[in-house]
Amino acid sequence: MSESHTTPEVTHTHDDDGHAEHPHINYMLIFYALCVLTVLSVLADVLGGDKSKVMVGLIVLTVATFKAMFVMLYFMHIRFEGKWKYALLAPTMILALALIVALAPDIGSEYYMRSTPQAIAHPRHSDDAAIPATHLPKHH
Amino acid sequence: MSHSHAPTAAPLRMGVLIPNGKLAMWLFLGTEIMFFTAFIGTYIVLRLGSPGWPADPEITHIRVWAGGVNTFVLICSSVSVVLAHEAMNLRNYRKATNLILVTLVLSCVFLGIKTYEYSGKFQHDILPGHIPETDQQAIVKLSRQLETATNLPVLRQRERDLKAGTGKDKLLGDVREQIAKLAPLETACRPIKDIASGKAAAEGHQTTLYDIQEQFAGVKGSYVAAHEHAEKTTEPSSLDAMARLRDVVAAIASTKPEEDTSTRKGAELLKGYFESKLPTPVADPVTPAQPGAPVPAAAPASPTASEPVSWQQVSASEEARKLLAASAPILESHHQILETVEVSHPILYGNIFASSYFLMTGFHTLHVIIGMFMFGIIIWLGMSNRLGDQHAVLVENCGLYWHFVDLVWIFLFPLIYIVQLGS
Incomplete structure (x- = not known):
């Protein structure tokens, strides 16, 4: 996605080997984009409510990814850096992703035995309802 | 002899064509990405593995508005620090100093709001190991x-x-x-x-x-x-x-x-x-x-x-x-x-929630505080009229570090404050 979305007013082309001399960037445009995206996150939270948890989750995480992209590409000037960025950031990205891949089999798997107080208080599956459940905690 | 008449080849250049300091900063940020990915990854696993995770702001005393305002504050500070970097390139050192000062003030605002949030957690005893779950x-x-x-x-x-x-x-x-x-x-x-x-x-x-x-x-x-x-x-x-x-x-x-x-x-x-x-x-x-x-x-x-x-x-x-x-x-x-004593209501998975919350936001806040010291050094150089061309890389590195701090918050805000998945 880094190359596909529109570039905010880049006046010079970039030089793959050069450093420091990046083109002029309209930082305020990036700032407005980040603000709009933040408002979007909060709106998704307010309007989403309890009904569409998955949808809200997907929206806010996508928005966060876009914000991160803007910050990295323009504020950190990644877009205008030399090819060294690939050599430098690839290993760390691979290792970071490897952690997620390594954890993936555990994502969403339960950690508590059915007999623990937590599992009894909040049965995950409908057949668990057979377990005599203590009443759920009341909050106000 | 013939060698001396050979057309002059471009001198061999070793390594990466960026200042050493900047290379070091990027390498450091590379390790930082792994550092925070580990926390965020485990948080997601723990959260999705604990059905009934406390996500109700009334229970966890999470304030979405506070997180949102802090996001905005960090975005503003990212802009001011990148403008300071630009001013350094234009050799406008006074402007650069002022912009870093603005960044420092914004980071203080961030810390202030964070303090307000943390004090709420302490007041309601939403602390790891303090929360009854049954x-x-x-x-x-x-x-x-x-x-x-x-x-x-x-x-x-x-x-x-x-x-x-x-x-x-x-x-x-x-x-x-x-x-x-x-x-x-x-x-x-x-x-x-x-x-x-x-x-x-x-x-x-x-x-x-x-x-x-x-x-x-x-x-x-x-x-x-x-x-x-x-x-x-x-x-x-x-x-x-x-x-x-x-x-x-x-x-x-x-x-x-x-x-x-x-x-x-x-x-x-x-x-x-x-x-x-x-x-x-x-x-x-x-x-x-x-x-x-x-x-x-x-x-x-x-x-x-x-x-x-x-x-x-x-x-x-x-x-x-x-x-x-x-x-x-x-x-x-x-x-x-x-x-002085109140009956606490049980919060299912409250302790692991509090652990994750304080671990992630705590390390992030620590990064903010370290960044503030960096800004302090630049402001001190600027105030004593010693800020010069030789500090361009220093300011750029501080900026890179600060953008990374912003980057982490960009992910922590939705993950901690907004997403209700698994709850």
């Missing part, structure tokens, strides 16, 4: 909080230590008096302690958290009632005081024991004070004094042990009136102790 744990916590609030375990330890030593009789006396003053409170809270320790269950009483809440409210209420009784006896008129005492007696007598109202409990609490202060235990059943009846004149203040007196007689004595008046501040202090 009703029974909530009951045990209340009992322990009551014990800690009275300070009795500490006083008892002091008493033991002093007893072992010599020549500290006065101190020992003070400690014993403090313990004696707290005794009625301890008695009032004993039922809660019995339930928490399982003693009540062993005797066949089934207690829920709801019962405990009622019980605790009852103890508080009885203190209010007792204080009300006691305070009125400080009125100068002795006759009024006596009338008041009769009311206390009447309150105990007129309510049936099974009713257990807070007035009755409060009156009994007061009676307890007399029993602990007067030489002879007074255990007689009580008959309410007739309203308007003459106050018995000069009831024996210190009856002999062989001749137990009625509560009515004692309460009518002048000494008792003084004791009653003196008990008002003690009752008040007990009530204040009770007011």
Whole structure:
């Protein structure tokens, strides 16, 4: 996605080997984009409510990814850096992703035995309802 | 020889064509990406593996608006730091210093809001290892909080230590008096302690958290009632005081024991004070004094042990009136102790939530604080007119670091504050 979305007013082309001399960037445009995206996150939270948890989750995480992209590409000037960025950031990205891949089999798997107080208080599956459940905690 | 005439080749250049400092910063940021990915990854696993994860802001005291404002503050600071970098490239050092100053102020605002959020967590005891997850744990916590609030375990330890030593009789006396003053409170809270320790269950009483809440409210209420009784006896008129005492007696007598109202409990609490202060235990059943009846004149203040007196007689004595008046501040202090304790509601997975929350936001905040020191150095250089071209990389590196801090927050904000998945 880094190359596909529109570039905010880049006046010079970039030089793959050069450093420091990046083109002029309209930082305020990036700032407005980040603000709009933040408002979007909060709106998704307010309007989403309890009904569409998955949808809200997907929206806010996508928005966060876009914000991160803007910050990295323009504020950190990644877009205008030399090819060294690939050599430098690839290993760390691979290792970071490897952690997620390594954890993936555990994502969403339960950690508590059915007999623990937590599992009894909040049965995950409908057949668990057979377990005599203590009443759920009341909050106000 | 021919070599010297060869066309001059471009000199060989080793390494990456960026300043060493910048390369080092990027390498460091590479490790930082892995550092935070590990936390965020484990958080997601833990969260999705714990159905019923607390996501309700009312329970976790997460303030979405505070997180949102902090996101905005960090975005603003990212802009100001990148503009400072630009100003450095244009050799406008004064502007660069000012922009870094703006960034520092914004980071202070971020820390301020963070402090507000953290103080809310501490106030409601949303801390790792402090949160009851079941009703029974909530009951045990209340009992322990009551014990800690009275300070009795500490006083008892002091008493033991002093007893072992010599020549500290006065101190020992003070400690014993403090313990004696707290005794009625301890008695009032004993039922809660019995339930928490399982003693009540062993005797066949089934207690829920709801019962405990009622019980605790009852103890508080009885203190209010007792204080009300006691305070009125400080009125100068002795006759009024006596009338008041009769009311206390009447309150105990007129309510049936099974009713257990807070007035009755409060009156009994007061009676307890007399029993602990007067030489002879007074255990007689009580008959309410007739309203308007003459106050018995000069009831024996210190009856002999062989001749137990009625509560009515004692309460009518002048000494008792003084004791009653003196008990008002003690009752008040007990009530204040009770007011510091609250029944906590169990939060399922509250502890692991608190651990994740403080780990992630805590490390992020630590990064913010380190960034503030970096800005401080640049501002110091700028203020002393020493900021120059040689610092361009320094400012750029600080900017890169700060953008990374912003980047982490960009992910923490939705993950901690907004996403309700798995809850």
